Amino acid sequence: MKYGIYVPNFGKAINAKTLADLAYHAEKAGWDGFFIWDHILHSKSQPFPLVDPWIALAAIATKTKTLRIGTTVTAVARRRPWKLARETVTLDHLSDGRLILGVGLGYPPDADFSHFGEEPNAIIRAEKLDEGLDILVGLWSGKPFSYQGKHYKIEKTTFLPQSLQTPRIPIWVGGFWPNKKPFLRASRWDGAFPLKSGSALQPKDVQELCKFINSQRNATMPFDIVIMGYTSQSNPAQTVKTIDKFSTAGATWWLESLFRMKNSYEDMLTRIQQGVPVSRKAG
Secondary structure (H helix, E strand, O other), X not given: OEEEEEEOOEOOOOOHHHHHHHHXXXXXXXXXXXXXXXXXXXOOOXXXXXXXXXXXXXXXXXXXXXXXXXXXXXXXXXXXXXXXXXXXXXXXXXXXXXXXXXXXXXXXXXXXXXXXXXXXXXXXXXXXXXXXXXXXXXXXXXXXXXXXOOOOEEEEEOOOXXXXXXXXXXXXXXXXXXXXXXXXXXXXXXXXXXEOOOOOOOHHHHHHHHHHHHHHOOOOOOOEEEEXXXXXXXOHHHXXXXXXXXXXXXXXXXEEEOHHHOOOHHHHXXXXXXXXXXXXXXX
8 A cells, every 4th residue: 555645735724835845744754645636716605725736746846756746636628638748748757757647527517617617517528538638648658649539639749758657647537436437437547536425435435446447457557546535643553444444445545635634734744744544564
């Protein structure tokens, strides 16, 4: 099991400088990754200070050396795929090949889409996501690439440099389990980031998800199952038991959520410096 920090890109204590500082301390404390939400607004009714995740990730890349970094998740449908291709390759090189791109349909569709005149329809967002991923991979390759889709068209072009990671930047696909479509999409890429609407994801859910994804995959390459949650440092025995259940079910990453602490830099720093939920020896 690998362990990462999962932090929103909004909150009173959230800005590019504090996120870079928190990531620096996460690396020192032995965490494996640092992942940021990617929202434009998130809530129409309750404004928060909000930071652009890509600027923040650039700052994080320059202050760390080993952490895997990325977004969880980016709504590709509200991005120009060619612009996202440039940003991700630049960040991949800046971080010496540590970027993971988390993608999804985007949620909530009203705040991040319709509020700005973007198409909120889930089917269209899914179509744009699939086309966008094909375009990203094509442009990351460093080879001549053209595309003719329903939503995007690209004349033959070559983007250089190509991604530093080979065969490409890893892609994790997020979605709400037990909906099958997001995870059918995930099975074609490098990892799945499941959430569950209305309740917390359970080890049994992860076991069922893994069974579904394995039934769809022909690839022999490693595949990540990424779980988000909260652990209690006051009850380490229970934490070990919880993590062990998710690991046995098939999870490969645990992302410790700092959502509840987003308004306090001190609280976030304290949790990070407490270290990973389960010691490497215990895990």
